[in-house]
Amino acid sequence: MDVTALDGNMALVQGHSSEIIHLLSTAILIYCGVKALYHKELRKVLIYAFVGMVVDARTLLDLGSSQAVPAFLSQIFVFSISIGMMYLAVKAISAKTGSDNLDDLQGIGRVMPKVAIPLGAGLFAMMGMPPFATFFSKLLMVSAFIDSGKIVSSLIQGGAEILYFLVFLRVLKIIFLRQYEGEARTDCSNAVLVPLYVLLVFNIIGGVFPAVAIKPFVGLAKMFGAVSVDVPLFNLSWPLPVLCLSVGALIVYFYGRKSNKVAGLMASGFCVLSMLFLTVTDRSGVGNYGIGFAILILFMGALQFFYSVSYMDHSHKQYRFYTFFMLMIAGLLGVSLTGDLFSMFFFWEVMSGWVLYLALVHEEDDFSIQEASKYFLFNYLGAVFLTIGVLVMYKISGSWAYEGIVENFSYTQPAAIGIAMLSLGFLMKAAQLPFRIDFQMHPKPAPTPISGYISSTMLKSGPFMMVKIFFIGAAGYSATSFLPLETIMYVSAWIGALTIVMAASFAMLTNSMKRLLIYHTVSQLGYVVVGCALMTSFGLAGGLLHFANHMFFKNLLFLCAGAVFISTSTDRMDELGGLAKKMPVTFFCFMIGVFAISGVPLFSGFVSKWMIYHAVMDKGFVGIAVLSLFGSVLTLASFIKFMHSAYLGQIQEKVENAKEASWYMLAPMLILTALCVLLGIFPSIALVPINSMLSEFNLQPLSVGVNTVTHGADSLNMLYLTVILLLGCAMVVAAYFMMKTKTRSTHVYACGAGDLTAKDSHVASDNFYEDSKGFIKGTVKFIKKISGMKGGYVER
Amino acid sequence: MLSASDILTYLVFPGGLFAVLFGLLLLGFERIAVARFQGRVGPPLLQNVFDAFKLRGKEVLIPKDATNKIFFCIAPVLGFVGMMAAISILPISGVYGGTGANSDLIVLIYLLALPAVSNVMGGSASGSTYSAISVSREVVLMFAYEITFIIVLFTVALNAGAGEGAVFSLKGIVDYQVVNGSFIADPKMIPAFLGFVIFLLATLEVPPFHIAENSADVMSGYLMEYSGMPLALFEMTHALKLLVLITVLQIFFMPGVAGDSIIFNLFWYLVKSVGIVAVISLIHASLASFRVDQALKFLMTVPIALSLVSLFLVIFA
Known part of the structure; x- marks a missing residue:
């Protein structure tokens, strides 16, 4: 047998074996997911989930690209941290209760909060939400896929994520949201808690400082022999008002327990304070467009908290509600005030992730939980599209900042797909085409102040970002390649x-x-x-x-x-x-x-x-x-x-x-x-103000008077119309009084x-x-x- | 800004006094015409004017069961001022160019909805069950006939644009037709015209659409608890609405002028208006009313189909 034939055979065998491994790992992934979804014992659920997600991350190695190795290493590492933390927490709980069967653990998070908090945080971390290190490692993984041009694979990956999302959501619901019906229990001793919280702090540090979470793995990959590692550089910017509101949320959590009134007024005050901080924020990449939205966000927030002072009076644990509500507003504020796509996405996930979920289930009845979970799931799905879109945009422009993206943007097929993905994600946020309103929109049984806020303000983040993306797309337009954007706009x-x-x-x-x-x-x-x-x-x-x-x-x-x-x-x-x-x-x-x-x-x-x-x-x-x-x-x-x-x-x-x-x-x-x-x-x-925003988008400003809007030959003069209508009213009133009608x-x-x-x-x-x-x-x-x-x- | 002549047009001509009187006369004419078609004598021509004057001095009854009395009293004003504003923005070809600002189809469509809103608010606030039923009926009809109106409106706007976008300015639509011939003579626009006539009958609640304020089954519906001056306001609103719709019909389809003289043109406008009212009364006298579900079915099919035919013809031909 000559050498070339042997090489050919070897390649064939390798090709087949990699395909077999691929099939096998997909089977394991699905098997573990389904098992974890239905298993009763919590520790086994965690192990199944861990195995499934590690096998899922293994597909990265098939890519063989320079990004794949660090992505794989960081995934494995943060999974181990998170699952380890949860495993220890479960062990501590089951040592106290003598069981780790989910049926026995219903509502256990309510009576043993100190030990349950790391468990809950681990659940959210495994869903890949900020501010936990998993958020970055997940992004790195999707980035590796997109870097190799495998957009479809990354979508399939997203599908698998949703399966595991359901697993963690189920555990969360059972541990934290069900009512506790057992004997009175005391929390675990501090000695048990220390390792848990150390892991939690690690996780959060990795989740707030992306460099910490990623750099070590790049080095590690080089040690393993990767030649040049080119991972996306994540730089998280924290605008001052966002910081102010986040700190405010924590203050309300700890000092707002006295009464609902104090908490509500404090929250309202922090919104006003953040508005003052708006004057000193960095406006590059934000512009009047972002600042204008931010002012409205905070103004509505202040009104909402003031309203809640009376509205939430009948409710319970108001400080908790205010805290999550404020964190959500902080996320929304981050979306409007950051000048780069990455920070935007980070805050986007804060806004529509677990913070929102916990605020929505505030009433804790079955209906609230059910509806909020549906909305949570839908948001998660939207985020899958956004993740891909965001990373595609980075891939084609090599920059996160909006200005950088505009400069280096050129129309290619992936660019069109990226813009379509982002538009889809933003349209989903705005709940367009209400096919299943219970999934797509914020749930009905949530407290009214937050419902009003989501409806009026938070959902606007969809159109807000859509406009930004369209104009980024329009900036890279040339006569021949404008077509896809035009189509996306027309369809939208x-x-x-x-x-x-x-x-x-x-x-x-x-x-x-x-x-x-x-x-x-x-x-x-x-x-x-x-x-x-x-x-x-x-x-x-x-x-x-x-x-x-x-x-x-x-x-x-x-x-x-x-x-x-x-x-x-x-x-x-x-x-x-x-x-x-x-x-x-x-x-x-x-x-x-x-x-x-x-x-x-x-x-x-x-x-x-x-x-x-x-x-x-x-x-x-x-x-x-x-x-x-x-x-x-x-x-x-x-x-x-x-x-x-x-x-x-x-x-x-x-x-x-x-x-x-x-x-x-x-x-x-x-x-x-x-x-x-x-x-x-x-x-x-x-x-x-809108006129000044138009010029930021390179559009012709309108001719606007104090009370007039002019459009070509047509104009609208509202004061004129008002005077005419009021004149009519005055005539009627005058006639009424002149008649001295009985x-x-x-x-x-x-x-x-x-x-x-x-x-x-x-x-x-x-x-x-x-x-x-x-x-x-x-x-x-x-x-x-x-x-x-x-x-x-x-x-x- | 608002000048003295604007106020004058609003208060005297072609809005205000002229419009109210002319509208009431048209209503009177319609009543006579219907009576004659049905072989009755009918009231004198000025009957509606007399009614309005008489009601003005009558005692006003306010129902104890009214949920919100203030609301009950201001409801009629809303429709009245809406129609007063609408008539003042409508151009009359060869006589009056309309106000420069606000004289536009979108403003018109929102102002035209005000009388219905006023009926609904008044009827709803009165606390009477009959009124509530008629409110529901009124809105059911509105739901159906507004689609026709919207489609016709865009058809006219596009046709007046002659392939170069849409003309929303009422004056622009009139001017286009004065130069290029009325739309009623344009075969493409005939279905839209028919659709618009049906819309007009439905929104004026003339048989076959005399449903919401039918005295036979809902005791004049939303008007039931009204008396004295508020009722007079409703009457005047109705008269103004008739005039507004007839004028809109003329703007959309037959704004032809009779020469350069303002007097002749005004006379021509009056003659056209009376002629249209005569046709309306003929329909009024010869048809029975639908039930509300039948009316909905009819309105959701025939006029919409007609106006869509025109729309497609205008876009694609």
Whole structure:
């Protein structure tokens, strides 16, 4: 046998054996994942998960690239630290309880918090969330895949991650969130705790200082004989306001235990303090765009905490809620205030990761936990796409800073995939196309202040980043290669338009106050996406104006719903009725919010929608324009249902003892109400800053007067319209007083029926719009049928 | 900014006083015409004007069961001021160019929704069950007819743009047609015209869409608890709405002028308006009303299909 044939055979054998190893490791990966998902004994669950994830990391070695070895080493090392920490914690717990069966450990985290905290942190670390070292090692691993051009493999890797995510989520739910029903227990002794916390501190240091977590493994890889190791350099920047808010969160945790009032006011104060720090932050790569968003984030945060002082009074452990809420805001602030893609993604994961989850499950009932877990899972899925997108962007430009990316950006196929992945991730954050609202949107049973905040402010991070990415893409455009970006934008705009109508139609069907508002959040975010995806100066300005307007009116509506919920303790609209008599101020604020959201002239939503429609028609997208205008009608219709069935009509049983909300709640509501009116009449308050943002994106600024917006031949003069409308009102009032009209109070005409109860004569939300609802339900059924599903609309 | 002439146009002509009186006369004319078609004598032409004057001095009854009395009282004002503003931004071809600012289709569509909002708010606040039912019906219809209006609006805007984007300015639409011929003579626009007429009947609640305020089954619906001046306001709002819609019809489809003289053009505008009202009364007199579910089905199919046909013709032909 000659030598070449032998070599050929050897290569064949090697090829086959590597394929066999690959298949085998995939099988082990899935087997271990499923085993860990169903196993009862906690220690075995951990071991299965460890084995599975190590086998998963082994695929890196097949790549044979320079990044693969350090990535593999760091993965193994941080897994060992995290699993080791958890294993020790479990051992300590089972030494106390005598069992490590998950059935016996339900809610054990509540009674033995000191030993359970490292366990919980380990669970989050294994999910690959910041601020734990696993976050960086996971990024390194995906980076190694993308460096070798294997985007599809990295997606499959993401699928495996989700399986293991479910494993850890299950353990977390059982240990921490179930109610504890056993004998009283004391926590472990300090001697046991020391090694646990040492490991935890290691993990966190590695999670905050990426250099510490990565550099040693690069050296190690060189020792193993890797020639040149070129790993991405992670540099985490901590803007001052973010730091301030994070420290504030810890202070609230330790000093806010005295009372809810102290904690709430402290949290609110820290938001204001961070706003002061905004003046001294580094603005490179952030610009007015980021600073403007940051101001809104903190302003809304301050309002929300002030509101919570009264709202959370009935709840428990408020300091914990405030801490997680503040950390979430800090994450969001980080997204807006960092000038590079890597820090953005780090804070993004803080914002939508475990911090958010723990804030959402605050009420700790089964429904909260179930819904929050679904949302957590969905966010995790979105993060998988973002991870890949972020690393692809780094790969093609070799820089993390936005400015660097813009400079070195060129259109290649991976670049288009990267932008598509990022757009997908950001659209998912904004919950576009509400196919399964219970997964895609923040859960209904969470405390109202955080629901309002997520709806109004946090979800805006999706469109916020989408605009940034589009403009990075546009910067690298050349005449021949603009096509993919154009397509992505066009598709995004269509997704936005479909979302507007779809979500607003579902809002017509729902019977729950909060669900209705959640649907409308999605629907209004559709407008923002449509406006921003056009990438014309008028479209972007309209989108951003709606971005700000929506914050105010949607938060206002949530706060009103919260006030109603507090005084009636029900979320179902058909149990309400006649609230306007009991809560007139709330009703007033609610109505202004409704006018603003449905775009009645004089109120804020109108101007931004006007701009968006004009911008859409400039591009000639008739379908999008028709759908988005129609969405406005649906919005109005569903809020009329809300208005009548909850606030007007006859006073129902649940409402009889309702009281007006306290001033802590009313003050933020009234501030938001004033903003809705003010921005409706003087849009320039927001449009002047937006103009300065437009020039940052190299777009032509608009011609904006104090109260006018001009678009080509058409112009909108809100003050003129206001004066005209008020003049009409003045005429009517004058006529009324001139006539000296007599008034008399009578009962309504009921055809002579005198024995009707309030329930009989009230038209509840269930009975509203039977025909339109029938039409929408029919459409849903039809669409489900052609896409191969059964059934119709399901209230979730 | 707002000048004296703006105020004058708003208060006297073509808005304000002129519009209210002309609208009320058109309503009176419609009542006579319907009566004559049905073989009745009908009221005098000025009946609606008399009604408005009479109601003005009457006592106002406010229901004890009204959930929010302030809301009950301000609801009619909303629709009235909305229509007053709408009529002042509408151009009349050859007579009045409309206001420079705000004279635009998007503003129009939002202002036109105000009377319905006002009906809904008033009816809902009154606390009467009949009103609540009629509120639900009103919105069901609104849900259906607004789609037609939106599609027609974009069709007109695109057609007036003649292949170069859309014209949103009402004045621009009128000017285009004055130069290039009215859209009603354009075969592409005939389906849209029919769709718009159906929309007009539905939003005016003329049979076959006399559903939400039907006296036969919901006792005039949302108007039921209103009396005195608020009722007069509703009447005037209705009159203004009729006039606004007729003017919009003329802007969209037949803004032809009768020469250069303002007097002739004004006369031509009045004649066209009366003519349109005559057609509306003929339909009113000859058709029975739908049930609300039938109306929804009809509105969701026929006018939408018609207006979509036009839209496609305009885009692709």
